[in-house]
Amino acid sequence: MNNIISIKNLxxxxxxxxxxxxxxxxxxxxxxxxxxxxxxxxxxxxxxTLMNILGCLDKPxxxxxxxxxxxxxxxxxxxxxxxxxxxxxxxxxxFNLIPRINVFKNVELPMIYAxxxxxxxxxxxxxxLDKVGLGDRLTHLPNELSGGQKQRVAIARALANNPPIxxxxxxxxxxxxxxxxxxxxxxxxxxxxxxxxxxxTHEPDIAKYANRxxxxxxxxxxxxxxxxGASNNLV
Amino acid sequence: xxxxxxxxxxxxxxxxxxxxxxxxxSNKMRSLLTMLGIIIGISSVISxxxxxxxxxxxxxxxxxxxxxxxxxxxxxxxxDFRSTDFFSFEDLDILKERFNNKIxxxxxxxxxxxxxxxxxxxxxLKMTCVDSDYDKVQEVKMLYGRMINKGDVDRxxxxxxxxxxxxxxxxxxxxxxGKSIRIKIDNVLEDLMIVGVYKIDQSPILSLLQGQSxxxxxxxxxxxxxxxxxxxxxxxxxxxxxxxVSSVGDEVVSYIANMKHRVPENYWFYTAEEDQxxxxxxxxxxxxxxxxxxxxxxVVGGIGIMNIMLVSVTERTREIGIKKALGxxxxxxxxxxxxxxxxxxxxxGIVGTVxxxxxVMLGGSLISIPIVVNPASILIAVIFSMVIGVFFGYxxxxxxxxxxxxxxxxxx
Numbered sequence: 001m002n003n004i005i006s007i008k009n010l011x012x013x014x015x016x017x018x019x020x021x022x023x024x025x026x027x028x029x030x031x032x033x034x035x036x037x038x039x040x041x042x043x044x045x046x047x048x049t050l051m052n053i054l055g056c057l058d059k060p061x062x063x064x065x066x067x068x069x070x071x072x073x074x075x076x077x078x079x080x081x082x083x084x085x086x087x088x089x090x091x092x093x094x095f096n097l098i099p100r101i102n103v104f105k106n107v108e109l110p111m112i113y114a115x116x117x118x119x120x121x122x123x124x125x126x127x128x129l130d131k132v133g134l135g136d137r138l139t140h141l142p143n144e145l146s147g148g149q150k151q152r153v154a155i156a157r158a159l160a161n162n163p164p165i166x167x168x169x170x171x172x173x174x175x176x177x178x179x180x181x182x183x184x185x186x187x188x189x190x191x192x193x194x195x196x197x198x199x200x201t202h203e204p205d206i207a208k209y210a211n212r213x214x215x216x217x218x219x220x221x222x223x224x225x226x227x228x229g230a231s232n233n234l235v
Numbered sequence: 236x237x238x239x240x241x242x243x244x245x246x247x248x249x250x251x252x253x254x255x256x257x258x259x260x261s262n263k264m265r266s267l268l269t270m271l272g273i274i275i276g277i278s279s280v281i282s283x284x285x286x287x288x289x290x291x292x293x294x295x296x297x298x299x300x301x302x303x304x305x306x307x308x309x310x311x312x313x314x315d316f317r318s319t320d321f322f323s324f325e326d327l328d329i330l331k332e333r334f335n336n337k338i339x340x341x342x343x344x345x346x347x348x349x350x351x352x353x354x355x356x357x358x359x360l361k362m363t364c365v366d367s368d369y370d371k372v373q374e375v376k377m378l379y380g381r382m383i384n385k386g387d388v389d390r391x392x393x394x395x396x397x398x399x400x401x402x403x404x405x406x407x408x409x410x411x412x413g414k415s416i417r418i419k420i421d422n423v424l425e426d427l428m429i430v431g432v433y434k435i436d437q438s439p440i441l442s443l444l445q446g447q448s449x450x451x452x453x454x455x456x457x458x459x460x461x462x463x464x465x466x467x468x469x470x471x472x473x474x475x476x477x478x479x480v481s482s483v484g485d486e487v488v489s490y491i492a493n494m495k496h497r498v499p500e501n502y503w504f505y506t507a508e509e510d511q512x513x514x515x516x517x518x519x520x521x522x523x524x525x526x527x528x529x530x531x532x533x534v535v536g537g538i539g540i541m542n543i544m545l546v547s548v549t550e551r552t553r554e555i556g557i558k559k560a561l562g563x564x565x566x567x568x569x570x571x572x573x574x575x576x577x578x579x580x581x582x583x584g585i586v587g588t589v590x591x592x593x594x595v596m597l598g599g600s601l602i603s604i605p606i607v608v609n610p611a612s613i614l615i616a617v618i619f620s621m622v623i624g625v626f627f628g629y630x631x632x633x634x635x636x637x638x639x640x641x642x643x644x645x646x647x
Contacts, residue, residue, distance in 0.1 A: 057560060057641045078564045085562020096557045096644065100261055112250050113562040157561070 003066075004164055004196055005031040005054065010063035012049050012219075023049040024060070025219040031198070033164070036191040038207035039200045041216030048169065050216070051200050055088055055167045056080045068164060085113050089158025093170035095150040097142040103129065103153050104138040110160040128156035132186060148179030155186055159195075166190065168199045172206055184209045248574075251567075255575040258547070259582070269543040270583035272536025273623065277587025277616045279529035281608075282595045287522025288607040289599065291515055298511040302373055304476045306484055307344055308491070309469040311503035320495055321466020324458075330470075333490060337483050340473035342366040343457050348450065349418040353405040360401060360418065361450035364457035372473040375454075380412040380431030387430075387456040394456065396431040401451035420460060427455065480506045533619070536583070537627040544576050544631035555635050556643025569636035576628025577621045584620025588613050 012024040024046045031037060041047040052058035053065060056072055065072040068087060075083065090096070097106050107125040116124070129135050132152035142150055151171060158166050168187070172180035188209055191197050199210060207213050215223035259266045310320055322343065330341055345364040350357055367385040369375065375382055378399055387394050395416065402411045415426045435452060461467075474483045484504035492499045548555070555568055592608055599606035 052641055055560070057644070078566070081559060081562050081564045084560060090560050092644075096553070096560075098554050098557060100257060100554075109558070110561045113558075113564070113567060161562075 002033045003030045004033045004068055005029070006064075006066040008064040008066075010050075010053070010060045010065060012046075012053065012058075013061045023219050024053075027063070027219075027221060029214070029221065029224075031196065034191075034194055034196055035212055036187070036197045036210045037199065037212045037214060038210035039198065039214050039216065040202060040204075040207050042202065045216040046219040047200050047216045049219075051167060051169050051198075054165075054198060055090060056084050081113075085110055086161055087163050087165060089155075089160070089163040089166040091151065091154050091158050091166065091168035091171045093173040095142070095147075095154050095174075097150055097153055097157075099142050102139050102141055103134060103145070106142065106153055107157045107160055110157060114161050116161075124160065125156075128159055129153070131159075132156045146179070147175050148182055151175060151179070151183050152186065155183070155190075159190075164196060166195055166197045168197065170200055170202075172201070172203070180206065248570075251571050251574045252578065254571055255578045258575055259579055265543060266579060269539055269579060270586065272539040273533065273580045273583030273620050274536075274587040274590060276529065276533035276536045277584045277620055278591035278594065279532060280526050281588050281591030281612060281616050282598075283522055283526045283529055284612045285592065285595045285606060285608045286598075287518060287526075288609055288612075289595070289604060290518045290522070292607045293604055294511060294514055294518065298507050302473065303508050303511075304339075304474045304480055305373070306472045306474060306480055306504060306506045307469055308472055308484075308487065309344075309503045309505065311501060313497065313501050318466065320497070321468065322470055323466050324463050326491075326494070327470075329494070330487070330491075334483070334487060337475050337478055338472055338487070339475050340366065340368060340372040340471075342369070342471045343461070343467035344469040344471040345457065345460065345467060347418075347420055347455070347460055349420065351401075351405065351416050351418055353414075353416060356405050356407075358401055358404050359450045360416075360453055361448075362395065362418070362453050362455045362460070364460050365454045366457060369454065376434045376436060378432045378434050379410045380429070382431055382433070383454050383456050388458050391459045392456060393425055393427050393459055394430045395427040396433060396454040397429055398452040399432055399434045401453060402429075402432050404451065480508055533623060537580070537623040540576050540580055540624060541627035541631060543579075544572060544628050545634070547575070548572065548631045548635040551635070552638065552643050552646040555638055556640050556646065559638075559640035560644060565636045569632050572632030572635050573625055573628050576632070577624035580624030580627075581617060581621045584617040587620070588616050591616075 007027055007029040010024055010027040010029075011022070014021040014023055027046075027050065039047045039050065049058070053060050053072075054067075056067070056075075059073055067083065070083065072080070072083070084090075097103075098109070101109075104125055107128055108121055111121040111124060126135070126138075129138060132155055134149060134152055134156070137145065137149065142153065145153065154171075155166075158168075166187075171187075172183055175183065184206060187197055187199070191211075197210075199206070201207055211227045213223070213225055213227075214221055310322075313320055327341060327343070330338065334341075342365055347362045347364070349360055349362070351360045365383050367383060367388045370377075370382040375396075380396070382396055383394065386392065395418075397405075397411065397416075399409055402409055405411070405416065406414065409432055411429050411432060414429050416429065417424055417426050419425075433454075472487070474480045481504075484506065485499075488499045488502045488504050491497075491502060495501075555563075558568065592613075595606055595608070
């Protein structure tokens with residue numbers, strides 16, 4: 001048992017004026033190191049809320065979220081920045097690359113905030129871009145790339161500080177089938193290399209790449225199944 | 236360990252400055268328009284300050300001509316005025332002897348005016364009364380002949396030293412030594428022989444300030460102009476340059492007051508130094524006042540920067556969200572925007588400084604006065620513009636830094 005993430009009785013309530021939305025209801029979840037998880041559900045099911053909390057972008061209203069032994073709800077905004085920087089790699093549906101700077105600099109950015117030394121930073125960015133097959137697109141601006149290429153840059157950026165968890169929020173949502181398959185191929189490879197991946201999707205075709213599928217409805221987990229014969233590749 | 240930390244910090248500073256330049260360059264037109272406020276503000280402050288400094292320089296030049304050791308002594312404010320209150324020829328001799336080593340020149344402060352006609356050329360002539368050795372205490376640039384000397388004064392010679400312009404207007408030539416002109420003193424016609432011609436070297440700005448005088452200049456011996464029983468209101472005095480003008484003045488005033496049975500308050504000892512100080516303070520005060528008005532445009536420029544930074548923050552809400560998700564701390568975002576606004580206004584400050592100096596140089600060369608540019612004012616201008624950038628950039632930067640990453644990421 002090596003829980004990288006442990007969630008206990010998590011509740012999230014959004015208040016908009018007098019209206020209260022109970023987005024997560026008493027969610028309990030343990031995630032082990034090296035798992036490849038797909039979180040599924042319809043829109044409004046609470047899966048994105050959970051994703052934001054897991055990514056330390058949002059705080060739960062109630063309950064406990066422990067990431068690698070750290071109680072997240074007790075951290076200050078700057079400590080959360082530090083945690084996001086070192087422990088979490090984000091891949092978004094809309095890529096969220098910074099449009100004004102080139103591919104290489106986008107990948108460098110998390111390492112700048114991690115205060116990685118210049119030389120090491122450049123080496124790492126090159127290595128990662130080679131890994132996602134964009135070693136020849138370093139000086140391109142994001143809008144000069146195709147969707148699939150943008151998402152590969154985002155994956156390289158997510159890996160920059162070698163985080164224990166990669167959070168991907170509908171990473172193939174804006175991509176065609178071929179690009180989607182390429183991206184999922186990369187995720188599969190990363191998983192095989194031992195990375196923990198949490199993926200939010202509503203497409204069963206994408207979810208099938210994962211070795212554990214958690215289904216949300218109305219803020220609750222209604223299904224949590226591990227794939228037959230799935231292993232964590234980590235002994 | 237500490238130096239390690241420092242090094243690491245420097246990297247992110249450097250990155251932030253690079254990001255700031257990128258963002259300024261990626262919006263060239265907007266950056267230029269934003270900077271315009273600062274450019275105009277700084278260039279007006281710089282040019283006004285250096286005009287002020289240059290005017291002081293011109294003043295120094297003017298008073299260098301007048302002589303800092305020059306003073307005038309006037310009878311001032313006597314209600315029961317007696318004829319003995321006038322300064323007589325004897326008084327002059329007494330003062331000369333009494334203050335032998337302290338006063339190097341003393342002469343009634345008088346001048347006469349008369350129309351002079353030679354060959355149908357008429358000029359108005361001002362004749363300044365001088366003692367011998369006037370040219371020893373005040374520079375007189377002789378072109379031909381000689382200045383009024385001791386012999387002229389002792390013998391009350393009917394001689395005159397003309398300024399070059401007067402000679403030209405009367406005789407159409409400069410060298411007019413030996414010629415005579417007829418003047419009228421107290422309704423008595425006198426023929427004076429020209430023994431010398433001199434030239435007044437006046438800086439263009441001085442003639443600009445003083446305006447065109449209708450009178451041409453000349454010198455005559457004071458003993459010739461006035462009968463020996465005559466009394467004078469004022470005296471023209473040059474104090475020994477090694478001594479303080481004002482303390483010698485106090486001595487002279489108290490001596491005269493004692494001699495005439497008056498109090499020192501009845502006399503006015505007026506020095507060029509005093510005059511210069513008050514003129515300088517007027518110029519200085521004026522340029523401070525105008526610079527203060529110009530500084531208002533700096534504030535307006537600063538508000539322009541704040542406005543554009545707010546727009547920039549709104550535009551980049553999503554970028555800020557991404558950066559925060561990737562691990563940027565509040566401080567990182569704050570500094571990024573602060574550095575951007577400080578860079579924007581510092582560039583504006585530098586351009587403004589160059590523009591301001593350029594304008595003043597141009598103006599200075601047009602009216603041919605030497606331009607004084609104070610390096611401190613340049614430094615202050617650039618630093619001040621950066622301070623404006625930081626001050627007016629703080630609110631937008633703070634707004635950006637405090638934004639919630641999740642809201643920022645959701646922002647379209």
